[in-house]
Amino acid sequence: MSSSSVVAFTLGASFASIASAVVFFLRARRQVQKVRGSPDQVVEVQPPHPTWTAGQKQPNPFGHSRTVSFRSTDVVGGSCYPLVISAYIPRPIALVSTISKNGVVNMAPFSYSGAMSHDPPIIAFSVCRKPGGMKKDTLDNIEENGEMVIHIMSEWFVNAANLTCSNFPPEQDEMKTAGLTPIPSVSVLPPRCEESAVQMECKLHSKQDIKNAAGKVTATLILAEVVMWHIHEDVYDDNSGQGPTTVKHDNLHVISRLGGNTYGTTTYVYDLPRPDRPKTGRKV
Structure with missing residues (x-):
């Protein structure tokens, strides 16, 4: 193949990749617009890239993919x-929710959080x-009695x-x-919040x-072991006795945290099974 043919082939492949990315971007945008205005409804849609095969490139939709397009910065101390x-x-x-040694209830949201394991079930925040x-009341209370309820x-x-x-004051x-x-x-002293499902x-x-670079403690990571679940019947799913208990995400209307003061909701979802696991998913 001549050099000009190679160039033409490369450009053609690049344009095809970019076009595929743009099509996906526009498709996703249409899907979002489709469900926008109906916050009480979670819509299931088809997964993106239905014709994708292993090894096929999936470029970003920004019109370029060269490493020069990235802006890099070192983190050298500081926040x-x-x-x-x-x-x-x-x-x-x-x-x-936590409770102090004097019986004062504290509640606070933490978005530095996530599920760490299932055996035992560990939630980290x-x-x-x-x-x-200074320590926050939540940390003081946990260090005093080692108990909390996560909602x-x-x-x-x-x-x-x-x-x-x-x-708020303590x-x-x-x-x-x-x-x-x-x-x-x-099983624990802090109360639960009835509003949470x-x-x-x-x-x-x-x-x-x-600790930061100066050796100063800036945060404390809490690993909390779940000892009892409480799931509202309207989000509880026993899967008709044919599978493990799960939570109906479409009824939960869960809130997530984005940047700044922005919160996000889950308005559309799609199934994309792991290639090494049955479509029905993992059971334990």
Whole structure:
């Protein structure tokens, strides 16, 4: 093949890849527009790239893919908070209730969070220090009694849940202030929040202080072990006794955290099975 033919072939392949990416971008945009305006409905759509095969390139939709198009920056000490919260998205929100040794209930949302394992079930979240290095009430309470309840945050009570992140004094009950409803837990002292459809009673598994380059503790990572689940019957799914218990995500209207003050919702979903696993998914 001549050099001119190689160039023509390469350009043709590049244009084809870009065109494929643009088609996907426009298709995804149409899917979003299709469900926009109906926040109470989660729509299942077809997965993107239905003709994709293993090894086929999947370029970005920005019109170029050369490494020169990236802007790189070193992290040499100091905080990069705006970059972290706007780049690592979406993040699940752990809405955590705790109780002090004096019986004062605390509630606060944490978007540095995620599920770490299922045997045992471990939910992780990070409690950053206040300005000046002071501990937050949530961390104080967990260090005192090692117990907490982690809730999934849904859209129907997002305003009340968001209010709990205010900087209230330790003696103020955030759950009461926000108008949320406390209900007794079974295995731990902190109350559950009735408004949440998924509630996890947890005990402290372990914790790890996180230090910056100067050796100052800036956050504490909490690993919370779930000892009891409470799932509202309208999101509970026993799969007709034919499979494990799961949660109906389309009824949960879960809220995730994006950058800045922005929250996100799940409005459309699609199934994309792992290539080494049955379409029905993993059972345990």
